[in-house]
Amino acid sequence: MKVLVIEDEEKTASYLKKGLSEQGFTVDLSRDGEDGLHLATQRSYDLLIVDILLPRREGWWVLSELKRAGNKTPVLILSALGTVAEKVRGLGLGADDYLVKPFAFSELVARIHSISRRSPTRQPQVIRIADLQLDLLGHKASRNGTALDLTPKEFSLLSLLARHPGEVFSRTLIAEQVWDVNFDTGTNVVDVHIRRLRSKVDDPFEKKLIHTRRGLGYVLEEP
């Protein structure tokens, strides 16, 4: 997956490139809006990550130029500007997501995955990871043939993690996706919910599937 990062701040650009490369993306960097737009139109990318406050031309300009040219490449905005009006403006100009600085890197990765998935791929009806089996239509989960007794929210939490095995989900993203809580609660509520899920999904079994990535979030994968 090819990603173009248009970001003028050296450190940000460099850790984005490093981090995203390690996540398996091919990353190009651009330092200003004009150059960025040029690259975006000349080469073909799967995703553009655009800062708003850029030298020479701002991110808004890049977005509207892309929109004018009919370029359909997904765009994720990374900006220190975080008011509702600015978010609305960004999304109105065709951006697919808007992340306010400072952000958690794991969240950025999760959102990139979520954008790349928006292209219509059929969701499987049944997910199998190790001995875990999830029936997404019937809302049933089992391990090793033993049915797990989960509440609806626990099931959606588990299926969120299981649909993307190996992907780290931040607490904020989990709260947003499962409980529709669109702000940082600053509490450990998500941790407690995960703990409860684990007590049903992992504790009775030898093989642990849900893992904590300290400082980042949670991931479901085969050990």
Next chain:
Amino acid sequence: MSSRNREGGRVDYPSPLSSRASWSLTTRLTAWYACSTFTLVLAASAFLHWGVMRGVQEGNDERLLERIQILRTLLRDEKRNEGVLRWEVETEQEGSESPQIYLRVLNDRENSFLETAGMSRLLPAEAFPVAVGRGELPTRSLRVKSPAGRSFIVMAAAAKVGDGDETRVIQAALDLTPEERLLRRYRWFLAMALVCCALVSLGLGYRITRKGMRPLKEIIATTRRIGSSTLNERVSLAGLPAELAVLADNFNHMLDRLEQAFARLSRFSADLAHELRTPLNNLRGEAEVALGKARSAAEYREVLISSLEEYAELSRIIDSLLFIGLSEESGRRIECERVNLVPELQAIAEFYEAIATEKRVTLAVESEEGLWAEVDRVLFHRALGNVVVNAVTYTPPGGAVLIAAAGWDAAVRVEVSDNGIGIPPEHLPHIFDRFYRVEQGRSRSSGGVGLGLSIVKTIMDLHGGSVEIDSELARGTRMVLTFPQIAKS
């Protein structure tokens, strides 16, 4: 307070007097005053002048008519009165250097047989108008100029001699020279008086205006003095006229608001600096210690993870402060929608129930069905979430937290009550202040940074609602959020 060092940065604005288009108020009022006074005096003088002129003219006409009458009477018996007639005409002005009235009597053949001395030189017979009939009197005199340039008024009238048809023509003239000299003096005096009056009214107008403007000047002087460090100064209302008192009062109110906003801003920066110091200090110290000597990868990882937690904390503080700050700036709009409260409250309870259960605190929702409220959903959740977390945090194991909602006088009240440890009464007035913590030494892990309730207050303000708290030590706390404008289905 950190932001008291900005005084003295006064900007020199271009003086409003420098623009030609707008005169100062003093100039304008003075000009108006002087103009109106002068116009009045001018009108009065013009009227007086007209009156005097008219009086003089009427007097002159009467004098001429009187002569004509006398001559007519004398002419009726011309023969007998010849001596008197001659005396009357010729010696009229005897004694005076220049006779004022000139008379001439013409016979049938238009020959003059009697006239005042020197008259033919000044006023030949042709200079007079046609005589009016014997029985009539001329209604108006005619103004003529002699060849020498002297002004006269003239009249002519026919007169009967005896009982026959014989007719004489009487011509009478009045020399206006002495009168004109008098009138010239009069006009000159009038003009002098007018000029004086104009000057005096200008000066007087200026003085009156200045006096009237003095309170305004004082207000201006006060406003000049007020800078960021003297925001507590106010315009004194004592002795101000009513109109200016209103202005000054409004101005003082504006200063009140400015002072409050300024104080808030100062406090904001101070709080911010203070609160950012702790996590930054941790980050720096940990990094320095970690770099102090070579360590294992696991140890470095520990440091990084710990710093990640500090970063998250820093982000949260900044987000919260920006949220409160931007909202206090006012003008921030919220997007309200009609929300069915029961499912909403249950969803919120379901989310936070995890931490309650873990603490062995029960969390329950109690609400009438079909209760709707106009709220911003995300903000509503955030406010209520903060209150619930607070309640759960300060309720010991075995306690209970209850979320209850009810419609109440065109408002929706959402109550969160617990039977926890309560809050000492002296803290209650400050509980919604930014960074206020009941226990100053409480660690961040249990109490956060003290922004939770400020955010609740901010959200309620944004909704035009209110938040109230009452609490009793060891009995529990009750927090009431009131959202106005409900529509009940």
